[in-house]
Amino acid sequence: xxxxxxxxxxxxxxxxxxxxxxxxxxxxxxxxxxxxxxxxxxxxxxxxxxxxxxxxxxxxxxxxxxxxxxxxxxxxxxxxxxxxxxxxxxxxxxxxxxxxxxxxxxxxxxxxxxxxxxxxxxxxxxxxxxxxxxxxxxxxxxxxxxxxxxxxxxxxxxxxxxxxxxxxx
Amino acid sequence: xxxxxxxxxxxxxxxxxxxxxxxxxxxxxxxxxxxxxxxxxxxxxxxxxxxxxxxxxxxxxxxxxxxxxxxxxxxxxxxxxxxxxxxxxxxxxxxxxxxxxxxxxxxxxxxxxxxxxxxxxxxxxxxxxxxxxxxxxxxxxxxxxxxxxxxxxxxxxxxxxxxxxxxxxxxxxxxxxxxxxxxxxxxxxxxxxxxxxxxxxxxxxxxxxxxxxxxxxxxxxxxxxxxxxxxxxxxxxxxxxxxxxxxxxxxxxxxxxxxxxxxxxxxxxxxxxxxxxxxxxxxxxxxxxxxxxxxxxxxxxxxxxxxxxxxxxxxxxxxxxxxxxxxxxxxxxxxxxxxxxxxxxxxxxxx
Ligand SMILES: [Zn+2]
Ligand SMILES: [Zn+2]
Numbered sequence: 001x002x003x004x005x006x007x008x009x010x011x012x013x014x015x016x017x018x019x020x021x022x023x024x025x026x027x028x029x030x031x032x033x034x035x036x037x038x039x040x041x042x043x044x045x046x047x048x049x050x051x052x053x054x055x056x057x058x059x060x061x062x063x064x065x066x067x068x069x070x071x072x073x074x075x076x077x078x079x080x081x082x083x084x085x086x087x088x089x090x091x092x093x094x095x096x097x098x099x100x101x102x103x104x105x106x107x108x109x110x111x112x113x114x115x116x117x118x119x120x121x122x123x124x125x126x127x128x129x130x131x132x133x134x135x136x137x138x139x140x141x142x143x144x145x146x147x148x149x150x151x152x153x154x155x156x157x158x159x160x161x162x163x164x165x166x167x168x169x
Numbered sequence: 170x171x172x173x174x175x176x177x178x179x180x181x182x183x184x185x186x187x188x189x190x191x192x193x194x195x196x197x198x199x200x201x202x203x204x205x206x207x208x209x210x211x212x213x214x215x216x217x218x219x220x221x222x223x224x225x226x227x228x229x230x231x232x233x234x235x236x237x238x239x240x241x242x243x244x245x246x247x248x249x250x251x252x253x254x255x256x257x258x259x260x261x262x263x264x265x266x267x268x269x270x271x272x273x274x275x276x277x278x279x280x281x282x283x284x285x286x287x288x289x290x291x292x293x294x295x296x297x298x299x300x301x302x303x304x305x306x307x308x309x310x311x312x313x314x315x316x317x318x319x320x321x322x323x324x325x326x327x328x329x330x331x332x333x334x335x336x337x338x339x340x341x342x343x344x345x346x347x348x349x350x351x352x353x354x355x356x357x358x359x360x361x362x363x364x365x366x367x368x369x370x371x372x373x374x375x376x377x378x379x380x381x382x383x384x385x386x387x388x389x390x391x392x393x394x395x396x397x398x399x400x401x402x403x404x405x406x407x408x409x410x411x412x413x414x415x416x417x418x419x420x421x422x423x424x425x426x427x428x429x430x431x432x433x434x435x436x437x438x439x440x441x442x443x444x445x446x447x448x449x450x451x452x453x454x455x456x457x458x459x460x461x462x463x464x465x466x467x468x469x470x471x472x473x474x475x476x477x478x479x480x481x482x483x484x485x486x487x488x489x490x491x492x493x494x495x496x497x498x499x500x501x502x503x504x505x506x507x508x509x510x511x512x513x514x515x516x517x518x519x520x
Pocket of ligand 2: 085
C-alpha cells in the first residue's frame with residue numbers, strides 16, 4: 001500500500017474519528033508526522049489508533065541496529081519501508097513486532113488454516129535463504145571457491161526438501 | 170489466449186447474477202502467500218525474482234488444466250495492456266506499475282487470478298458476481314491446497330502465513346464485497362454505515378476511477394485484520410453484516426420512491442438521456458449517471474435495459490478499454506469523445 005500523499009510505501013495506518021465519522025489514513029513515516037502535527041494544531045479528536053510504537057530516541061537507535069541474520073534487513077529499514085525482508089524477520093524482530101502486530105490485529109496468535117507441511121521444513125527454508133544471501137556476497141567478492149561450496153550446500157538442501165516443484169511431468 | 174481477445178467479452182463476475190446482485194456487484198477473496206525458501210520481494214534480487222516466477226508460473230501451468238488459466242509475463246506487456254488488466258480487476262495497480270520479473274495467470278471466465286511477484290510472491294484472487302462468500306472461499310481454499318501439495322509457503326505456528334507486510338500475516342486473507350449504495354449516498358445515511366462497520370473492525374473503501382476521483386456510489390467492504398481469527402470467522406463477520414446494509418439501502422430506496430417517485434424517475438431518466446445523447450463525457454460523469462441508471466433499472470423505473478449491460482459499461486468506458494476498442498492511443502479529450510460515442514452506440518434502441 002502506498003502513502004496517500006506521496007509515492008513512498010505506507011507504514012502507518014491511522015484511524016481517526018472526526019465528528020463521529022471514521023476515516024482511514026495511510027501514510028509513510030514522514031507524511032504521518034506532518035499529518036499528526038497538523039491534526040494536533042487543529043485540535044481534532046486524537047487518532048484512535050496509530051500503528052507505531054512511540055519509543056524514545058535512544059531506544060529507537062538501538063532498535064535500528066537490529067538486523068536479520070538471514071536477509072540482512074535492519075529494523076530501521078523495515079520501519080522505513082513498512083515491508084519485511086524475509087520470513088525469518090518475524091522471529092529475528094519478534095520482540096519488536098509482537099506489540100506492532102497486537103496494535104494492528106488486536107491478536108498475536110494465528111487461528112486459521114495450517115499448511116500440511118511440518119514446521120521442521122521452515123528451519124531448512126531459513127537456512128536456504130541464508131545460504132543464498134551468502135552465495136550472493138561470495139560471488140560479489142569473487143570468492144569462487146566459497147561460492148562453489150555454497151552452491152553445493154544449497155543443492156543438497158533443495159534435494160532434501162521438495163521445495164521447488166518437481167519439474168513438469 | 171491472446172490478451173486482445175478479452176475486449177470481445179467481459180468477466181463472468183459482471184453478468185449481474187447471483188444473490189442480491191441488484192446491490193452486491195461482486196464478492197472477492199484474496200490470499201497472500203510467499204515461498205518459504207526465498208526472501209520477500211524487497212530483499213529479492215533479480216535472480217531470486219526470476220526463480221520465484223519460474224516456480225510459481227510452473228505451478229500455475231500445472232493448475233491450468235483444472236482452472237483453464239492463462240499466464241502472462243507482465244514485463245512483456247505494454248502499459249496500455251497492463252492498465253487494461255487493472256480495469257478488468259485481473260491485476261492490481263501495484264503489479265501493473267511494479268518492477269522486475271512478475272506475471273499473472275487468470276481463468277478464461279476471469280473468476281480466478283494469481284499474481285506473481287506483487288507485494289508478496291503470490292496473491293491468489295477469486296471473484297464472483299453477487300454475494301458469494303462461501304463459494305469464493307471454497308474455490309480459493311482448494312487452489313491454495315493444490316499449490317501447497319507442491320510448494321512450501323512461509324508459515325509459523327504463532328503468526329500463521331508470513332507476509333511482506335505485517336498487516337497481512339496470519340490468514341493472509343482479504344475478503345471484500347463490492348456494494349452499489351446510491352440511495353444511502355444520496356441521503357447521506359452512508360456515514361452511519363461507515364461508523365457501524367468501523368466499530369466491528371471492517372474497512373470501507375470507495376472505488377476509484379481515473380486519477381483519484383471517487384467513482385460514485387460503489388463501496389468495497391472488507392476485513393481489516395488477518396491475524397487471530399480463522400478464515401471462516403472473518404468471512405462470517407462480513408456475512409453477518411452485509412444483509413443489514415443491503416436491507417438499509419433497499420429501505421432508503423423504497424422511501425425515496427414513496428416520497429418523490431416523480432422526482433426520482435426524472436433524475437434517472439435524465440441520467441439515461443445524457444448517456445444516450447452526450448457527444449463528449451468524462452469518466453467521472455459517466456460513472457455518476459451509470460450509477461443513477463443502475464438504480465433506476467433496479468427500481469423498475471427504466472425497463473428497456475438489462476443490468477449486465479450497465480455493469481459492462483462501467484468497465485468498458487474506462488480509459489484503457491476505450492483505447493483497446495479503438496485500437497489506438499487517445500488523450501483525455503479524445504477519450505471523452507470516444508466514450509460518448511461508445512455509450513450512444515450501446516444504449517441505442519434495439520431495432
Ligand atoms: Zn508520504
Ligand atoms: Zn530477514
